[in-house]
Amino acid sequence: MSSYEARFKVWRGDVQGGGLEDFKVEVNDGEVVLDIIHRLQATQAPDLAVRWNCKAGKCGSCSAEINGRPRLMCMTRMSVFTREETITVTPLRAFPVVRDLVTDVGFNYTKAREVPSFVPPEGLAPGEYRMMQEDVDRSQEFRKCIECFLCQDTCHVVRDHEENKPAFAGPRFLMRVAELDMHPLDAASETGLDRKKTAQDEHGLGYCNITKCCTEVCPEGIKITDNALIPLKERAVDRKYDPLVWLGSKIRRRSS
Numbered sequence: 001m002s003s004y005e006a007r008f009k010v011w012r013g014d015v016q017g018g019g020l021e022d023f024k025v026e027v028n029d030g031e032v033v034l035d036i037i038h039r040l041q042a043t044q045a046p047d048l049a050v051r052w053n054c055k056a057g058k059c060g061s062c063s064a065e066i067n068g069r070p071r072l073m074c075m076t077r078m079s080v081f082t083r084e085e086t087i088t089v090t091p092l093r094a095f096p097v098v099r100d101l102v103t104d105v106g107f108n109y110t111k112a113r114e115v116p117s118f119v120p121p122e123g124l125a126p127g128e129y130r131m132m133q134e135d136v137d138r139s140q141e142f143r144k145c146i147e148c149f150l151c152q153d154t155c156h157v158v159r160d161h162e163e164n165k166p167a168f169a170g171p172r173f174l175m176r177v178a179e180l181d182m183h184p185l186d187a188a189s190e191t192g193l194d195r196k197k198t199a200q201d202e203h204g205l206g207y208c209n210i211t212k213c214c215t216e217v218c219p220e221g222i223k224i225t226d227n228a229l230i231p232l233k234e235r236a237v238d239r240k241y242d243p244l245v246w247l248g249s250k251i252r253r254r255s256s
């Protein structure tokens with residue numbers, strides 16, 4: 001087993017401010033960035049704050065920025081860096097720092113609560129639901145999400161624009177709206193809920209200019225832009241410019 005000493009710069013601080021601190025840490029074969037952060041805690045910085053749980057890329061807790069790129073620390077192998085490189089680890093930039101590498105990701109839970117959940121179809125009990133395999137596959141792709149919020153962190157709409165946060169749900173939750181809007185058994189429209197309209201009016205779909213940065217950082221490989229955001233945009237536009245939909249909404253408004 002070979003080992004070497006790597007140079008790290010780790011952000012330390014809290015809501016009042018902070019900066020990068022230099023460390024030299026031992027690295028062994030097969031290790032990931034989270035191993036090194038744990039070694040730092042064990043040997044040099046016992047009060048270094050870091051959030052993690054599974055160390056298997058499944059809980060979504062260990063999100064941080066490594067050399068400026070949003071990544072899971074437990075899934076970033078040290079072997080992707082050269083031994084000479086200085087590796088910078090900083091907290092997610094789009095969310096407020098609590099301490100060191102830990103951020104307050106509450107924004108995402110607020111946005112999650114703003115998306116109305118699946119509306120069960122009337123007259124069908126769970127177990128009687130039948131769907132085409134392609135509809136099942138679509139939902140299953142979106143359901144692979146581990147809520148690491150790397151896509152939320154990287155999206156330029158909120159990354160440096162705190163002012164956009166109230167009006168923009170972010171890719172993870174627009175994907176949830178898309179999933180429900182394309183779900184063949186969702187009965188939201190029968191209750192008067194137009195998910196395409198809420199995507200535009202309440203969740204900020206129009207802010208997304210399909211740069212695909214969210215897709216690029218997703219550790220689950222979910223095609224957020226191609227399979228959720230672009231179809232949702234197409235459906236929202238169809239709704240807006242479909243003359244029958246327009247006429248129907250006029251008649252409904254007049255009769256109510």
Ligand code: SF4
Pocket residue numbers: 154155156157170171207208209210211212213214215225229
């Ligand atoms: S594709 Fe849309 S949601 Fe994804 S990063 Fe770009 S602007 Fe944000």
Ligand code: SF4
Pocket residue numbers: 144145146147148149150151152172214217218219220221222224
């Ligand atoms: S969609 Fe991907 S990047 Fe976004 S929160 Fe889910 S797993 Fe993370």
Ligand code: FES
Pocket residue numbers: 052053054055056057058059060061062063072073074075
């Ligand atoms: S510790 Fe669970 S995803 Fe990294």
